[in-house]
Every structure is written in C-alpha cells, then in structure tokens.
Amino acid sequence: MSIFAVVDLGSKKIAVAIVRRQKDGKLRVLSVHHQPSRGIERGRIVNLLEASNVLKEAVEEAERNGDLQVNDVYINIGGKDAEMIQGTGRTYVVGNAISKREKRRAVENAGAVSLPPDREVLHILPFVYIVNDMKVEEPEGMLGNSLDVKVQVVTHSNIALRNLEQLIKRVGFFPRKIVLNHVAVPEALISEEDREAGIMVVDMGAETTDVALIHRKMLYRIFTYEVGGRDFTKEISVKFGITMKEAERMKIKHVSLLDEEDESGSISVSLIDGSQRILTYSDLTSTILPRAERLFAAIKQDIQSVGWQLPRTNGIVLTGGGSQLKGLREYMARYFSSVVRLSGPRNFQGIIDFPPDYRGPEFSLLAGLLHFTRKMEDWEDRGESFIQRLGSLFRKK
Numbered sequence: 001m002s003i004f005a006v007v008d009l010g011s012k013k014i015a016v017a018i019v020r021r022q023k024d025g026k027l028r029v030l031s032v033h034h035q036p037s038r039g040i041e042r043g044r045i046v047n048l049l050e051a052s053n054v055l056k057e058a059v060e061e062a063e064r065n066g067d068l069q070v071n072d073v074y075i076n077i078g079g080k081d082a083e084m085i086q087g088t089g090r091t092y093v094v095g096n097a098i099s100k101r102e103k104r105r106a107v108e109n110a111g112a113v114s115l116p117p118d119r120e121v122l123h124i125l126p127f128v129y130i131v132n133d134m135k136v137e138e139p140e141g142m143l144g145n146s147l148d149v150k151v152q153v154v155t156h157s158n159i160a161l162r163n164l165e166q167l168i169k170r171v172g173f174f175p176r177k178i179v180l181n182h183v184a185v186p187e188a189l190i191s192e193e194d195r196e197a198g199i200m201v202v203d204m205g206a207e208t209t210d211v212a213l214i215h216r217k218m219l220y221r222i223f224t225y226e227v228g229g230r231d232f233t234k235e236i237s238v239k240f241g242i243t244m245k246e247a248e249r250m251k252i253k254h255v256s257l258l259d260e261e262d263e264s265g266s267i268s269v270s271l272i273d274g275s276q277r278i279l280t281y282s283d284l285t286s287t288i289l290p291r292a293e294r295l296f297a298a299i300k301q302d303i304q305s306v307g308w309q310l311p312r313t314n315g316i317v318l319t320g321g322g323s324q325l326k327g328l329r330e331y332m333a334r335y336f337s338s339v340v341r342l343s344g345p346r347n348f349q350g351i352i353d354f355p356p357d358y359r360g361p362e363f364s365l366l367a368g369l370l371h372f373t374r375k376m377e378d379w380e381d382r383g384e385s386f387i388q389r390l391g392s393l394f395r396k397k
Contacts, residue, residue: 003030004072004176005059006373008366011040012206012230012321014054015358015366016062018070019373027374028352031066033058034363042226043078043181043208045163052170059173073173074373076365077164079182079210079224081157082122087113090148098131098139102147110151120161123154123183127218152219154180179372182212182222187371188345188364189317190214198313200303202332203364204322206230211299213308223302227295229322232288239287240279241271255284257292257327292328296335315339321362350374 008015015034019027035058039051063069089110091102103126111124129139130148139147161178168175185203186195198215207228213220232255237247246269254267266280303310310316315338318329323342333340344360345367351374354367 003068003070004074004373005062005070005173006366006369007055007059007073007075008363008369009040009051009055009075010037010205010365011043011208011228013037013362014058015363016058017354017358017366017370018062018066018068019370021374022352025374026350026352027370029354029370030068031062032355032358032366033062033065034358035061041207043080043205043224044160045167048163048167048170052167055167055173056171059171071174072176073168074177074179074369075164075168075175076181076184076369077122077156077160077178078208079180079222080208080226081160082180082182082222082224083119083155084219084222085113085153085155087111087124087151087153088148089151090146092146093143094145095143098142098144098147100140103129103140103149106147106149107151110149111153113153115155118158119155120158121153122156122161122178122180123152125152125154125183125219126150127152127216154183154219154222156180177373177376179369180222181210181365182224183219184368184372185210185319185365186212186214186317186368187375188347188367189319189343190347192217194314194317200308200310200313200316202299202316202318202320202323204228204318204320206322209295209299209320209322211302213303213306215313221303221306221308223299225295225298227291229320229325232291232322232325235287235291236284240269240277240283241273242269243272246270250279250284251288251325254281255288255326256281257285257289257325257331288325292331293335296332300336310336310338315341318342319344319361319364323361347371 003020006017013034014037018031019029038054039047045051087110089106091106093102107126126149128150129136131139131142131144186201190199195214195217201212203210205228207230209225211223233248233251237244266278268278318340329340329342345364351370
C-alpha cells in the first residue's frame with residue numbers, strides 16, 4: 001500500500017489528501033480536495049446515505065485532480081463517545097536486545113484491558129518504557145531481561161465504530177485505520193518541548209470542540225463539547241431572524257471579541273420575513289459572548305477537576321475552523337490567564353508537498369492525520385484485527 005487517502009470527515013466539511021508513502025517513510029502529498037459535508041452532526045453520522053455519498057464524491061474528486069486511484073482510507077472519528085484508561089504490560093527478553101517485536105508484545109499485553117460489551121479499543125498509546133526497572137525513552141536496541149510499558153488505552157463506542165465502518169463499506173473503500181481527533185490534531189501543531197512541558201490543545205470545529213491535555217509526552221485527558229463555530233452563527237440567526245448564510249457573513253466581517261474594537265458601527269440587514277433592521281456591531285458581539293463564556297467555563301471546570309495547572313505548562317494551542325473568530329484568541333487568553341497561540345499545521349517533518357492553501361487552522365486535523373499515518377508503524381492499536389475483519393472489502397468502480 002504505497003498510495004492511500006487520508007480523510008477528515010467533519011460536520012461542516014470533508015477534506016481528503018491522497019499521498020504516497022516513499023521508501024524513506026516520508027509521505028508525499030499528491031492531491032488534496034475539500035467540500036461541504038453532509039450527513040454528519042456533532043461529529044456523529046446521522047444520515048448514512050448522505051455521508052457515504054459525500055465521502056465518495058470527495059475522494060473521487062481528489063482522485064481526478066491527481067489522476068490517481070486509491071483503495072485504502074485512513075479516517076477520523078469524533079471524541080464524544082471516547083474514553084481513556086491506563087494499562088501496563090510486560091514482556092521478557094532474557095538478556096537479549098529489545099526489538100520492535102518485544103515492544104509490540106509489551107504494548108499488546110498492556111492493552112489487554114477488560115471492557116464492557118459496548119466499548120472497543122481504538123488506540124493503545126505507550127508513554128513510559130521500563131527496562132529492568134529503569135525508565136527509558138526508547139527501549140529498542142537495549143539489553144535487558146524485562147520490558148515494561150505504561151499505556152493510555154483509548155476506547156470508543158463500538159456502535160459508532162460499526163456505523164463508520166458501514167459508511168466506508170458502502171463506498172467500497174478499504175479502511176486502514178480509524179483515528180480519534182484528539183490523537184491526530186496535536187501531531188500537526190505541537191513540539192516535543194510542548195509535549196514534555198504540558199500543553200492544552202483546543203480544536204474548535206463547526207459543531208464540536210475537542211480538548212486534549214498532553215504532559216510528559218502522554219495524552220493525559222480528553223474532552224469533547226458539543227459547541228462550535230456554527231453555534232455562534234446560529235445565535236445570531238435565531239436572535240435577529242436572519243438566515244444562517246447572512247449570520248455567518250456578519251460574524252466573520254463584523255464580530256470581534258477584542259475590547260479595543262470600535263463596536264459603535266452598524267449594518268442594515270434583511271430579515272427572513274423580508275423587513276430590514278439596523279444592527280450594531282455591539283449587538284452581534286453581545287449575542288455571541290455568552291456562548292463563548294459557557295464553553296470556556298465548561299473547559300475550565302473539567303481541567304481543574306483533573307488537576308491541570310495551566311501556569312505550569314506551555315499554555316494553550318487554539319485551532320480548527322471555528323477558532324478564527326476575531327478576538328477569540330485574546331479573549332481566551334484573558335479568561336484562562338494563559339498564553340494562547342492560534343495555529344494551523346506547523347509541523348511538516350516527513351510530509352512533502354503539503355499545499356500552502358491547506359495550512360490554516362481549519363486543516364489541522366487533516367495534517368495531523370497525515371502525521372499519524374506516517375508514525376503508525378510505531379503505534380499499536382486496534383487496526384490489525386480491524387483490517388483482518390474487513391479484508392474482503394474491495395473498491396467499487
């Protein structure tokens with residue numbers, strides 16, 4: 001499998017990158033395409049037919065753009081139904097050099113946790129290796145008698161996973177891996193220093209906001225909130241009786257959460273009933289602000305409940321299509337009393353020809369998925385058994 005597709009299936013858009021894995025392990029981007037999504041709400045499939053149709057359209061358009069054909073697809077899944085538990089595993093090497101095989105065996109042992117019947121393992125993420133009772137960053141090649149590993153086991157609703165499999169199966173693609181948003185997004189945004197010191201990644205999409213806490217190279221906690229940029233737009237639309245399209249236009253052009261902005265300006269808008277109304281910029285901002293405050297309050301409560309101390313970390317990274325509301329970064333920095341940086345994909349190590357037009361915050365998940373696939377050989381999760389179960393799939397043309 002040298003050519004495959006990576007898919008960000010979101011509530012607002014679907015983005016597809018077709019890439020080739022080179023002999024040196026790097027990924028070369030051959031074609032990229034995005035278009036409006038259908039059949040997905042709050043990160044969940046609500047219309048299987050619509051969602052499968054848009055997936056087929058998007059991948060085939062990316063194929064046409066690059067004169068390519070793919071069978072294998074890596075795709076994301078939202079985190080509302082995701083949970084994490086820690087596991088530990090051990091394998092014995094009896095004085096031999098530790099190889100990838102021993103690492104894999106230890107990780108598999110650590111991931112063998114007891115789960116309720118409605119849960120399934122999605123990822124097993126190692127964060128600490130111990131050789132002969134000594135912590136090491138990388139055990140491969142070292143001599144020892146035993147190898148222990150501590151992992152974060154990410155589980156998900158098996159119904160949600162089966163529905164996503166059904167979607168892919170309808171189109172006829174071969175699903176190589178399903179990847180949790182929280183796992184993928186940080187890959188494109190943060191440095192090794194961030195991972196060690198601690199960082200909070202806030203990915204605000206159209207209808208959900210995902211938060212990942214990372215510390216000492218471990219995915220420490222994950223949260224998902226059913227609030228996104230489209231909810232800000234809807235607040236304006238409902239309050240003033242205007243279309244979502246007009247509300248979105250005004251939000252982008254006239255709303256700012258910056259205190260220093262002049263909000264005395266006004267604009268005439270056409271209401272749904274055909275009448276006209278004058279709205280001030282202050283009217284628009286004050287409509288959005290309570291929604292932002294409720295979201296930030298929920299995030300603050302959750303991170304405090306797990307003992308997360310922002311002043312002792314590298315702060316917050318804000319990304320996603322909903323993050324580009326003017327003044328949102330500054331308002332968030334004041335609310336959390338923390339450094340906040342607004343970022344699109346910034347890590348392109350091992351990724352070749354990622355288009356400049358796709359380097360905005362709305363494409364952080366797509367870029368993160370590319371990094372995940374590139375590093376996948378060093379990560380162990382549910383993918384192998386999943387692929388075996390679906391091995392009979394073929395591409396319908």
